[in-house]
Amino acid sequence: MSGDRRRVVVTGIGAVTPLGNDAAATWKSLAAGRSGVRAITTFDASTFPVRIAGQVTDFDVTAAVPDRRHRRYLSRGAGYGVGAAVEALAQAGPMDGTDPYRRGVSVGGTVGRVGLQQLADMSWLLESTNHSRIYRQSPAEVLERDQNVAPAVMAEIGECRGPFVSVSTACAGAAHALGEAYLRIQDGDADVMLAGGYDALTTWMDVLGFALLGALTEDAPDQPERACKPFDARRDGFVLGEGAVMAVLEEREHALARGATVLGEIAGYASSMNAYRITDSPPDGGGAINAMRDALGDAAMAPEQIDYVAAHGTGTPGNDASETVAIESVFGPWAERLSVSSPKSMAGHLTSAAAGLNLVAALGALDEQLVPPTVNLDHPDPALRLDYVPGEARSRPVRAALVNAFAFGGTNASFVVTGPGDRPSAEVPR
Template sequence: MSRDERRRVVVTGIGAVTPLANDAPGTWKALACGRSGVRTISTFDASTFPVRIAGQVTGFDVTSAVPERRHRRYLSRGAGYGVAAAVEALAQAGPLTGTDPYRRGVSVGGTVGRVELQQLADMSWLLESTGHSKIFRQSPAEVLERDQNVGPAVMADIGDCRGPFVSVSTACAGAAHALGEAYLRIQDGDADMMLAGGYDALTTWMDVLGFALLGALTQDSPDEPDRACKPFDARRNGFVLGEGAVIAVLEEREHAIARGATVLGEISGYASSLNAYRITDSPPDGGGAITAMRDALADADLRPDDVDYVVAHGTGTPGNDASETVAITEVFGPWAHRLSVSSPKSMAGHLTSAAAGLNLIAALGALGEQLVPPTINLDRPDPALTLDYVPNVARARPVRAVLVNAFAFGGTNACFVVTGPGPRPGQETPR
């Protein structure tokens, strides 16, 4: 099937709960202004930890964001963010009256639920102090709160989505895979509309300590949290953990137009790959990221010089930033040095399973306002990294197409292309 014969997939709504704001417009405004949401950890006492900062959501009230008690009853903290973002996205997408609920689905990335380390410590204390050997009992509610499918199921209920259901857990590429799977379901005709994105809330003492012990988190700037995350800077030495959710409404273009929805942008291509290298490290030669980027561009039927902006995975770890730079340079060739490349993680921290959703907000904002958000804290450029990373201040420039990158532990890569609501680049005039 040719590109012109395939069903086109557009974005008609987007919602967010992030360290930058508790809605999508506020999140984009913060990105465009270069404002950081990294702060001292408040979810637990981190005063004795080697890392005491994170990108944290503040001022969020799940009761207000998710009004019906039955919808929030079993939500974890992260799932609460996700459902709130879905409510916002559906409201922006507009009334679904007259549409078929069996043609609406859900595709969400999130972390697999597990017992909190504090609960394990409590179990251990009980056994050691009392000799109690019976099974440590938990309520059904506690079990449901750890189930990664509860949040997406609530989203499905709110949106009356009775079609395809996809729940993925691919760590930092989760939202990208979820958006890509939703794109494929619509493109292949299995659905007309999908709620898609990701959520996560790993600012727990187990996760912060675990990532710190891996050496993945920066220990810089505990007293100046907003200065800590430094993607592509010569001083970079680790990422800042974040939390939040971004959920979008993806829809078949003609279906959206028929019901009078506003088209925010188009998902024009998607691809994924594996590095088969190491569990935590990015391959120095760019590895599978090159494959995913090239295949996403090919799926969108775009040339490298059709793209003006790459929303980088850009974690701030030495290896990831170097590997991603090599991959972008390989894929785009001479055009790589005419691209703008920036990392929203410099402002929000790493939202893990929701990270690519934040990158989607950056892509849509760049296309809508012809403005590329910056990479903040980039004060000492690494001479080995030679691309334009938009240091510290947003830049006005023409943006026709955006490539979004998402790379994760385990070596999994997912990339997608976002274009504006009008003709795709290269279709305005014959090639």
């Protein structure tokens, strides 16, 4: 890292998650070890093998996004995303006098697809008319599935006329979106980027698909808050979640010049590909090692400068073991001094928004010097030997955090987050 490289700070954060409908409430739940996993209400799951999810509750999109024009074509997940973006922009403060062509948007989300009812209607029409008629969709139906609608609305609300990035890399979507925003600012293409991710896969089709794949836990249907068990010896799958986290990233001098409050700094970022299997994590850590190691290299930081890892930590047997091996490989002896925890243990897997939730955890840990816990870790796996902060949050010095996101398809992303002050020194704390 060159000494004159543009530094990228966080000046706003917004969240709509199973843990709360704003960033402060989400962090408060994380710190308290409070679960947002509950019985599914988006459809009748009574006959399903999986009947629980991390669900957003009591979110009023009309209050979060007052202008009807901005809400018109938003899907449920996109509404979460725009709501989180509005919060992040409000916290970042007025951009009066700054160049809108130097402000951009970078968002991770799931590519939209036809719903089950529409599929049934299409099938009925084709069969009943002997394939003589075409099912015609309204423009609204098409736009609600368009991945670029929510980012476009965010850009309009924030008057962001600069770089536009829309990515769909599954569970690493928010990490890639934040990383690409960081690079745009670092490279001088923008001064401000609204970045993060949103998703809402708590649908009939998604729950069934992941259940048939064997990826979801079927445990604790009557105690949903006990179901997600990252790093526990009994872990047997993840819990689907939904929500959004958006952040305002800004060039540091630009932020200071307009009097913005700096919440933290994105100090380094890297991504990689496993090229292994679509659904399985490599037992040797695979590309996760490269993502973490290269993120530290991009930040010009030694492993000993990291105190907390906001882990991907899904609760599947393979992922948790692979991530542990990767952390041990990258951090060496220092791995024993790290605190590692999984926000998914409380919120479920927010898929494209997952790394955004980890960013909330990292910023909260840096601000309060408090590491959020991994809940439901009651039976330690003897093969996993790191400190996963079981059960309760822990006070400890946190100079810098590493955020991980690993996705189906084998794509990985990691980024380093530091506090709002000077970069931490490499001196090892006693």
